[in-house]
Amino acid sequence: MLRTIANAFSIAEIRKKLAFTAAMLLLYRLGAYIPAPGIDVNAVQEIEDQFTGSNILGFLNLFSGGSLSRLSLFALGIMPYITSSIILQLLTVVVPQLERLQKEGEVGQQKITQYTRYLTVGLAFGQSIGYVFLFRSFGTQAGTSVVGNLTFAKLLMIVISLTAGCVLLMWFGELITQRGIGNGISLMIFASIVAGLPQGVQAWWTNPDQVFVVMMPFVALAVILAIVYVQEGQRRIPVQYAKRVVGRRMTSGGSTYLPLRVNMAGVIPVIFAASIMAFPPTVGQLLNTPAALDFAAFFSPNGWAYVAGEVFFIIIFTYFYTAVTFNPVDQADNLKKHGGFIPGVRPGRPTAEYLDRILSRLTFPGALYLGAVAALPTILISQTSANFFFGGTSILIVVGVALDTVKQLEAQLMMRNYEGFLR
Numbered sequence: 001m002l003r004t005i006a007n008a009f010s011i012a013e014i015r016k017k018l019a020f021t022a023a024m025l026l027l028y029r030l031g032a033y034i035p036a037p038g039i040d041v042n043a044v045q046e047i048e049d050q051f052t053g054s055n056i057l058g059f060l061n062l063f064s065g066g067s068l069s070r071l072s073l074f075a076l077g078i079m080p081y082i083t084s085s086i087i088l089q090l091l092t093v094v095v096p097q098l099e100r101l102q103k104e105g106e107v108g109q110q111k112i113t114q115y116t117r118y119l120t121v122g123l124a125f126g127q128s129i130g131y132v133f134l135f136r137s138f139g140t141q142a143g144t145s146v147v148g149n150l151t152f153a154k155l156l157m158i159v160i161s162l163t164a165g166c167v168l169l170m171w172f173g174e175l176i177t178q179r180g181i182g183n184g185i186s187l188m189i190f191a192s193i194v195a196g197l198p199q200g201v202q203a204w205w206t207n208p209d210q211v212f213v214v215m216m217p218f219v220a221l222a223v224i225l226a227i228v229y230v231q232e233g234q235r236r237i238p239v240q241y242a243k244r245v246v247g248r249r250m251t252s253g254g255s256t257y258l259p260l261r262v263n264m265a266g267v268i269p270v271i272f273a274a275s276i277m278a279f280p281p282t283v284g285q286l287l288n289t290p291a292a293l294d295f296a297a298f299f300s301p302n303g304w305a306y307v308a309g310e311v312f313f314i315i316i317f318t319y320f321y322t323a324v325t326f327n328p329v330d331q332a333d334n335l336k337k338h339g340g341f342i343p344g345v346r347p348g349r350p351t352a353e354y355l356d357r358i359l360s361r362l363t364f365p366g367a368l369y370l371g372a373v374a375a376l377p378t379i380l381i382s383q384t385s386a387n388f389f390f391g392g393t394s395i396l397i398v399v400g401v402a403l404d405t406v407k408q409l410e411a412q413l414m415m416r417n418y419e420g421f422l423r
Contacts (some may be wrong), residue, residue: 008152014181014412021180024172025191031074031168032067032195036161038154039071043146047138060278062394065192071135073165077125078188081170082120088112088273089324111223120170121163128162129155135234143232181412182405189271190401193394220395223373227399230369233262237355241340258331258342263366267322267400270374270393271312272321277306310393311371318367327357370396 009015035041045161061068092098092112101108132155135146147154171186176184207213236257280299299306332352332420334340345354374393 011413012407014409017179017181017412020178021182021187024176024180024184025187026230028074028169028172028188028191029195030064031165032065032072033070034073036071036073036158036165038147038158039093039397040146040148041070042136044069044071047135047146063189063192063274065195068131071235073132073161074410075131076127076162076166076169077165077183077192078151078169078173080123080127080166081116081120081173081185082271083123084116086115086276088118089321090361092324117167117170121167124163124166125159128159128166131208132158132164164360182401182408186267186397186401188404190398192399213390224399227373227396229401230262231266231400235260235262235358238343238360239340240343241338260362261366263318263369264326264359264363265318265366265370266404267397268321269314269317269367269370270396271375272317273310274393307375314347314371314374315367318370319363320369322359322363322366326359328352328359331355335385340343387416 009018016216035044044283060077060079063074063079067074067077086100092102098112098115101111104111120192132150133148136150138146152189173184173188175183180187204213204216236259238255277299280295297303299309329352332355335342335346335351342351342354345351358406373396
């Protein structure tokens, strides 16, 4: 990995992409410290402890890189865009018009992306209103006012600022994907989690539980090794191509393989599950009634209900996202069109059934692996006073995004350097 990064700086074009990616992430982190207009910064600092520790607001604050606890311009983070993507992908399965758009290739995908942007603006607007009243209630409890005299004009100004910040982050992510290295949205979540690394290390080092202090590095190392091992695991399906005539030329047959990864969905199911499980406690705390607060406490991140729900949604979304990204019927049709076949399996429908059967067997252990990595460290850490930063979800996202980014960097290097082609 270090050699790949070092080689990347020797190529000017990749160097520019890396610099562009770093600049966008730097702007993202800079915006996390710019307070929204109409906010009392001193009052926000007094209630900042509400967004630390093992609670749902601490979890949302982690994904926003600390922006939520400061009520900065980027307080919403990129979560509204992720939630919109979840909704659109779910609707693609049940709405025929969206399904047709998805099959239209790049043009249809651009239309779905446009719908996702519109939905992101709507969700960000509604979520901004909720956060304003949440901070207002916290300020009342702490004896200080965060928003001062909240008039309709001030509310509209704060909400528009927070919504614009979310839209700006969405644009940053798309720019990184188009002109930089890696997936922009994933890298921004990566940057948000890594930004809490100093606080996480301090919480680990100053923890009164000495057993936790000693065991935590080994637990984290074991989780990282397991993630890398499973992420790189794949099942290679042999594919044979027959000789055929293309125009006036006879193409020679050959053999290759179709790689099916154990975890084809990557870290997306974990992010989806975290977004879904963050919704009920957030609503409960926004209502701020005894019943609602009890409901929010029931789904606290270290509770059994949260862990069980997270594992359930991870398994569901793993199967769902794998089915969205890999269609056995389309793969079988493409193999048949190009004269390819799997040895011992007839082309067409039998090939699709064979691929679907193999994919189902691979997806099940992959889904269990994602659920275990997300849940088991959280269960172990819940027995101590450790910071939620060290949860399996955070480690899984950081390692998964780092592996995907390095792979894209290696692909960029491969396009520009054919070792051994000319001597």
